[in-house]
Amino acid sequence: xxxxxxxxxxxxxxxxxxEDMRSRLVVGRFKAGERLxxxxxxxxxxxxxxxxxxxxxxLSCDGLVDFVDQKGFRVPHVTRDDLREVAEIRIMLESEGAxxxxxxxxxxxxxxxxxxxxxxxxxxHKLRTTGQIKTNIEVWCAAEWxxxxxxxxxxxxxxxxxxxxxxxxxxRLHLLTLLTDYGFRERAxxxxxxxxxxxxxxxxxxxxxxxxxxxxxxxxxPFVDAAE
Amino acid sequence: xxxxxxxxxxxxxxxxxxEDMRSRLVVGRFKAGERLxxxxxxxxxxxxxxxxxxxxxxLSCDGLVDFVDQKGFRVPHVTRDDLREVAEIRIMLESEGAxxxxxxxxxxxxxxxxxxxxxxxxxxHKLRTTGQIKTNIEVWCAAEWxxxxxxxxxxxxxxxxxxxxxxxxxxRLHLLTLLTDYGFRERAxxxxxxxxxxxxxxxxxxxxxxxxxxxxxxxxxPFVDAAE
DNA sequence: ATCTTTACTTTTTTCGAGATTTGCGTGAAT
DNA sequence: ATTCACGCAAATCTCGAAAAAAGTAAAGAT
Numbered sequence: 001x002x003x004x005x006x007x008x009x010x011x012x013x014x015x016x017x018x019e020d021m022r023s024r025l026v027v028g029r030f031k032a033g034e035r036l037x038x039x040x041x042x043x044x045x046x047x048x049x050x051x052x053x054x055x056x057x058x059l060s061c062d063g064l065v066d067f068v069d070q071k072g073f074r075v076p077h078v079t080r081d082d083l084r085e086v087a088e089i090r091i092m093l094e095s096e097g098a099x100x101x102x103x104x105x106x107x108x109x110x111x112x113x114x115x116x117x118x119x120x121x122x123x124x125h126k127l128r129t130t131g132q133i134k135t136n137i138e139v140w141c142a143a144e145w146x147x148x149x150x151x152x153x154x155x156x157x158x159x160x161x162x163x164x165x166x167x168x169x170x171x172r173l174h175l176l177t178l179l180t181d182y183g184f185r186e187r188a189x190x191x192x193x194x195x196x197x198x199x200x201x202x203x204x205x206x207x208x209x210x211x212x213x214x215x216x217x218x219x220x221x222p223f224v225d226a227a228e
Numbered sequence: 229x230x231x232x233x234x235x236x237x238x239x240x241x242x243x244x245x246x247e248d249m250r251s252r253l254v255v256g257r258f259k260a261g262e263r264l265x266x267x268x269x270x271x272x273x274x275x276x277x278x279x280x281x282x283x284x285x286x287l288s289c290d291g292l293v294d295f296v297d298q299k300g301f302r303v304p305h306v307t308r309d310d311l312r313e314v315a316e317i318r319i320m321l322e323s324e325g326a327x328x329x330x331x332x333x334x335x336x337x338x339x340x341x342x343x344x345x346x347x348x349x350x351x352x353h354k355l356r357t358t359g360q361i362k363t364n365i366e367v368w369c370a371a372e373w374x375x376x377x378x379x380x381x382x383x384x385x386x387x388x389x390x391x392x393x394x395x396x397x398x399x400r401l402h403l404l405t406l407l408t409d410y411g412f413r414e415r416a417x418x419x420x421x422x423x424x425x426x427x428x429x430x431x432x433x434x435x436x437x438x439x440x441x442x443x444x445x446x447x448x449x450p451f452v453d454a455a456e
Numbered sequence: 457a458t459c460t461t462t463a464c465t466t467t468t469t470t471c472g473a474g475a476t477t478t479g480c481g482t483g484a485a486t
Numbered sequence: 487a488t489t490c491a492c493g494c495a496a497a498t499c500t501c502g503a504a505a506a507a508a509g510t511a512a513a514g515a516t
Contacts, residue, residue, distance in 0.1 A: 048500060276470060
C-alpha cells in the first residue's frame with residue numbers, strides 16, 4: 001500500500017524527478033503521513049538514492065514534504081488548523097498581488113486574466129455536467145492555477161509571485177489530503193467569476209473580499225475522517 | 229567508562245554545516261556574486277562535496293544562495309529592486325504578524341517583547357557610543373532578530389512565523405551586500421522604540437506604519453558602488 | 457510481570473570516484 | 487580582423503557502497 005508509481009524508463013535527472021514528485025504530491029498521489037523511503041523512490045525513478053535525497057530536500061523547503069533529521073522524509077500529515085493557516089497566508093499574498101495588479105496592470109493583464117478564466121470556466125462546467133471530478137482533476141488544477149497566477153501576474157514583484165506559487169501548492173496539497181471532493185466545488189464557479197469581475201472593475205478591496213470568500217469556503221467542506 | 233568529549237573536533241555534519249553557512253551568509257561573510265565552489269567549502273568544513281551540495285541546495289530553497297543547473301551555486305548578486313521587493317514582503321508579513329499578536333498576545337507576549345527590546349536597546353547604545361559596528365555586528369543581528377521575532381510571536385500562525393524568518397534573513401543578507409553600514413543606523417534606535425510603543429499601545433495600524441518606516445529607511449542609506 | 461540490556465535489521469547519511477557538462481583558450485579558415 | 491571549430495581544463499552531477507544512526511525484537515535482571 002502507499003506508493004503506487006508507474007515505472008519511468010526515461011533517464012531521470014534531478015530536475016525531472018523534482019518536477020514529477022511535485023506534481024504528484026500536489027495532485028494527491030501520495031497519502032498523508034506516508035513515509036517517502038529513498039530506496040523505493042530510487043527504484044521507481046531509476047536513479048541513485050542521493051538524487052532522491054536531494055529532490056526531497058528541495059521539496060521540504062517548499063513545505064511539500066516533512067523532513068526530520070536522521071528520521072527521513074514523509075508526506076506531511078495536515079490538520080484543519082494547518083489548512084486554515086495556509087489559507088490565511090494565501091489570502092494575504094493573493095489579495096496583495098491582486099491589488100498591485102489592479103494598480104499596475106495594463107490591457108495585456110486584463111486579456112490574460114480573462115483568457116485564463118475562460119478556460120477555467122470551460123473545464124468547470126464540464127466537471128459540473130459530467131460529475132467526473134477525479135478523472136479530470138489534474139486539468140482542472142492546471143486551469144485553476146493559471147487563473148490565480150494571472151490574477152497577480154502584474155503585481156511587479158517576483159518574490160511575491162514565488163511565495164504565492166509556494167503557498168498555492170501547499171494549499172492544494174492540504175485540500176487534497178483533507179477533503180473528499182479533491183478541492184473542486186460547484187460554488188467555485190461563481191466565486192471565480194466574482195473575483196474576475198472585481199479585478200476587471202479595478203476594485204482592490206472588493207477583489208480581496210471575493211478572494212477571501214473563495215478560499216474560506218474550502219474550509220467548510222466535508223472532511224475525510226482523520227482516523228489514525 | 230568516561231565521558232567522551234571532543235571539543236571543536238571538526239565533526240561537520242549536514243545540519244551543522246547548514247547552520248554555519250546560513251549564519252555566515254546572513255552576517256555578510258561572503259561577497260555578493262561570489263561563487264560557492266564545493267571543493268573549497270569541502271576543504272573548509274572537512275566533509276565531502278556531496279554534503280556541501282546538499283547544504284547549498286537547502287540554502288537555495290531559502291533564497292540565500294542562487295543555483296543554476298549545471299552551473300553551480302553563488303551568493304546572489306542583489307539589486308536595489310531586489311532589496312525593495314524583500315522589504316515590501318517583510319513589511320506585509322511583519323505587520324500582519326504584529327496585528328495578530330496585538331489581538332491575541334497576553335502579558336507574556338508583552339513581557340517577552342519588552343525584554344527583547346531592552347537587550348536590543350542596550351547593544352544599540354553601545355554601538356552608537358563606541359562606533360565599533362563591524363566587530364559587534366553579529367550580536368546586534370541576534371538582538372535585532374530577537375526583537376522582531378518577538379513582535380510577531382503571538383500571531384498564532386507557525387507558517388507566518390516561518391515565512392517571516394525566511395524573509396528576515398533574506399532582507400539582512402541583501403542589506404549587508406548592498407549597504408556600507410552593515411544594516412545598523414543610529415536612527416534605528418528610535419524606530420525600534422516607536423514599534424515597541426505602538427505594539428504595547430495595542431494599535432495595529434500605528435504599529436504597521438512604524439514597521440514600514442523602519443524598513444523603508446534602510447532603502448535610503450548609502451549604497452556601495454554597484455559598478456558592473 | 458516489567459524494565460533494562462543486547463544483538464540484529466532497517467533506514468538514513470556520508471563519502472570518494474567516475475561520468476558528464478561547461479568554460480575558456482588556441483588555432484585555422486574566411 | 488573576425489568567426490567558427492576543436493580540445494583541454496575545471497567544475498558539476500550521479501552513482502553505489504561504506505559508515506552511522508535509528509528502530510526492533512529477544513534475552514536477562516530486578
